[in-house]
Amino acid sequence: MNEPHLFGFIDLTAPVFFVLRVAAGIGAAMVGWFATGPVVRLLYRLAFQRGVPNWVLPWSRLVGAVLCGLLVYYFLPLGGGNGWGWGAGAGGGPGRGPGDGSGQTSDQTKKDAPAKDNRDKSLPAKTVREPVAIELIGGDQYKGDEKYYLLKRQPPAVSLTELEAYFKNHKDRLEVHIVLTPNSVGEGQGALRRLKDLADTYRIPTVRRVEENKPKQE
Secondary structure, X not given: OOHHHHHHHOOOHHHHHHHHHHHHHHHHXXXXXXXXXXXXXXXXXXXXXXXXXOXXXXXXXXXXXXXXXXXXXXXXXXXXXXXXXXXXXOOOOOOOOOOOOOOOOOHHHHHHHHHHHHHHHOOOOOOOOEEEEEEEOOHHHOOOOOOOEEEOOOOOOEOHHHHHHHHHHHOOOEEEEEEEOOOOOOHHHOHHHHHHHHHHHOOOOEEEEEOOOOOOOO
C-alpha cells in the first residue's frame, strides 16, 4: 500500500472535529444554564405578575442548557459531522452516463458506436479551391472602358461588374491570383483595391503575384 492510500485510511480530522464540537456544545450548555434563569424570571413575571416558583427555575435552566448545547453541537459549521441533512452518503455507485462503471462496453454502447461513425462520415469534406488568375492590364491594352481585368489572363478584358457576377457563381470554389505585370495599371488608380475588396466581400482568398517579365498567356 503506497503512502497516499495509507493516509487515506488514517483520517485524523474526524476525531478532532468531534472533540471540538463536544467542547463547543458543553460551553453552550453552560451559557444556556446561566442565561435561562433571568429569561425565565422575566417571562414568568410578565405572564403571571408574580415571581417564579423555586421548582420551575432548575428545570427550565436544565432544558435551556441542553437545548443550547445540542443546537451548537449539531449546527456549528465545523468539520464534516454526521449532521441531520437529507443528502445521500459517500459516492462510489455507478454514474448516470453510458455503461455500468465496470469498464466493460455495454450492448447499447456498441449499438450506438456505428451510428456515430456514420454521422462522422456524412460530414461534408473540406472544399478544395481552384486558383484563378486575374491579370490587371494598363497602357496600350486598356481601352478606356473601365475594363482592367483579364479573367484567367484571357482576352477580352472584363469590368468589375462582370467579375462580380463570376465571383457570385463560383465564390465557394475560387482562389484568386492577382497578377501584376510591368504593363498593369498603377495602384493609385484604384483597380487593384476594388478587385481585392470585391474578393473580400464574397470571402474569396487572394494571392498577389508580381511578374517582372513580359506577360504570358495561361
